[in-house]
Structure formats: C-alpha cells, structure tokens
Amino acid sequence: IAGITQAPTSQILAAGRRMTLRCTQDMRHNAMYWYRQDLGLGLRLIHYSNTAGTTGKGEVPDGYSVSRANTDDFPLTLASAVPSQTSVYFCASSDGSGNSPLHFGNGTRLTVT
Amino acid sequence: GQNIDQPTEMTATEGAIVQINCTYQTSGFNGLFWYQQHAGEAPTFLSYNVLDGLEEKGRFSSFLSRSKGYSYLLLKELQMKDSASYLCAAKDSNYQLIWGAGTKLIIKP
Numbered sequence: 001i002a003g004i005t006q007a008p009t010s011q012i013l014a015a016g017r018r019m020t021l022r023c024t025q026d027m028r029h030n031a032m033y034w035y036r037q038d039l040g041l042g043l044r045l046i047h048y049s050n051t052a053g054t055t056g057k058g059e060v061p062d063g064y065s066v067s068r069a070n071t072d073d074f075p076l077t078l079a080s081a082v083p084s085q086t087s088v089y090f091c092a093s094s095d096g097s098g099n100s101p102l103h104f105g106n107g108t109r110l111t112v113t
Numbered sequence: 114g115q116n117i118d119q120p121t122e123m124t125a126t127e128g129a130i131v132q133i134n135c136t137y138q139t140s141g142f143n144g145l146f147w148y149q150q151h152a153g154e155a156p157t158f159l160s161y162n163v164l165d166g167l168e169e170k171g172r173f174s175s176f177l178s179r180s181k182g183y184s185y186l187l188l189k190e191l192q193m194k195d196s197a198s199y200l201c202a203a204k205d206s207n208y209q210l211i212w213g214a215g216t217k218l219i220i221k222p
Contacts, residue, residue: 042117042212043156043200058209090155098143098208101158 003027006091006105013081013112021076021108023091029103031096032074034058034066036087037107043090049074050096081112115139117213119201124219125191133186133199133216141206147175147186148200150215156200159186188218196220 007022025032030051035043045058049068063085065077074093078085088109092102116138125131137145144163148156162168162177162184174187186199198215205211 040214042214043202043210044212045209098204099161099163101146101148101161102156102210104155104157106155 004091004093004103004105006089006108008108009106010109011111013078013110015081015083015112017081019078019081019110021078021089021091021110023074023076023105024072025074025091025093025103026072027093027095027103028071029093029095030071031094032068033092033094033102034064034074034076035090035092036060036085037090038087046076046089081110083112086110086112115205115211117201117203117211119199119213119216121214122217122219124221125188127191127193127220127222129191130187130189131191131218133188133201133218135184135186135201135213137182137184137201137203137211137213139203139205139211142179143204143206143208145175145177145184145204146202146210147184148202150198150200152197159199191220193220193222 004025033048034046047066049055052071090107091105094100119135147159150156160175167176172189177184198217200215201213202210
C-alpha cells in the first residue's frame with residue numbers, strides 16, 4: 001500500500017542523546033516535510049525538502065537537522081535532545097504542485113526526559 | 114504576521130449539521146485546505162478551496178471568501194465517527210502552509 005512510513009512509532013529518550021526519526025515514502029513525491037504537533041498549537045514546520053538533494057528551514061528548525069539523499073527518504077535528526085522537543089512528529093509529502101494536499105505518516109511520539 | 118483562527122472546541126448532536134469557521138491572515142494566498150485528524154492519528158485531507166464559493170463532497174462541504182479571509186467546513190448528517198479535530202491551513206505567497214490549532218468536534222448521541 002502506497003504511503004509514508006515513519007519509525008519508530010514512539011520513543012522515550014534521555015536528554016542529551018542523539019536520535020534520528022526515519023521517514024520513507026513510496027509515492028515518488030518531490031516534496032517532503034517534517035512537522036511537530038503540540039497540544040493547543042497548530043502544526044509547526046521544522047524542515048522541508050522540495051526535491052532530492054535540497055532542504056530548507058521551516059518555522060522551528062533549531063535543534064534539528066535533515067538530509068534528502070534520495071526521493072524516498074527524509075530522516076530528521078535531533079543532535080542533542082532537550083525536554084522541549086517532547087512532541088508528536090509527523091512526516092509528510094506532496095507532489096509539490098500548488099493544490100496538492102499533504103500525505104502524512106502516522107507520526108512518532110517522542111518524550112525527552 | 115500570519116495567523117489562522119478557528120474555535121478550539123465544538124459540540125454537536127448525531128444527525129445534525131455543524132459549521133466550523135476559519136479566518137486567516139496570510140502574506141498572499143494560494144489556497145485553503147481542511148484536514149481531519151482523529152485522536153492519535155495522522156491528519157487526512159478533506160478539501161481544498163482557492164476560488165470563492167462552495168465545494169461539496171458528500172456530507173462535507175467547504176466554503177471560501179477570499180475578500181473576507183474566511184472559510185468554513187460544513188458537516189451534514191453527523192455521525193459518531195466524525196468526532197475528530199478539524200485543521201484549517203492556508204498557503205501563503207511562498208506556498209508555505211500556515212496551520213490553525215484545530216477545532217475539536219465532539220459528537221453526542
């Protein structure tokens with residue numbers, strides 16, 4: 001079934017540890033995104049990639065990095081986790097056209113202690 | 114600044130009709146999206162409007178007024194499974210999505 005796969009589903013992480021959230025899509029979408037979702041706030045864009053080999057910063061990029069080595073994969077890395085990074089992280093993709101909707105993965109629930 | 118406003122929570126009765134409003138202020142405008150998100154799940158696409166007017170899709174309709182910076186999602190013949198959060202998002206001049214915090218819709222029997 002075509003879609004976006006995120007891993008892990010959930011994780012408890014000690015502060016200061018490094019963590020990579022994985023995201024893979026099989027829809028051959030050009031654009032991919034990482035969002036965090038916190039209670040009472042809208043989805044906030046962390047980083048995005050309009051096409052393989054390029055990345056850009058979103059609204060809340062500090063403490064996070066991404067890479068886009070190929071079309072399918074878009075991992076998000078927390079270099080040194082802090083408690084304020086406790087959140088639900090969603091990866092999404094689209095074909096990049098103006099009216100194309102986002103397709104979301106099932107999310108990763110991350111708790112930093 | 115850019116902003117999306119929508120009510121935090123609404124309650125409606127099974128079988129009834131509910132309208133969820135969304136107002137937006139963005140730098141430029143390239144369309145408005147509605148998504149549904151059940152608790153603990155990912156958002157899923159419901160509708161897209163870029164021109165003024167009403168778009169109907171079965172029990173769900175979405176309306177846009179660009180001059181007023183206003184949209185609404187209309188849900189008819191409410192079912193218990195419609196209990197979810199509904200997210201409004203507008204695309205700005207750079208085609209970046211600006212998201213509202215979502216409206217939690219509670220359906221009562």
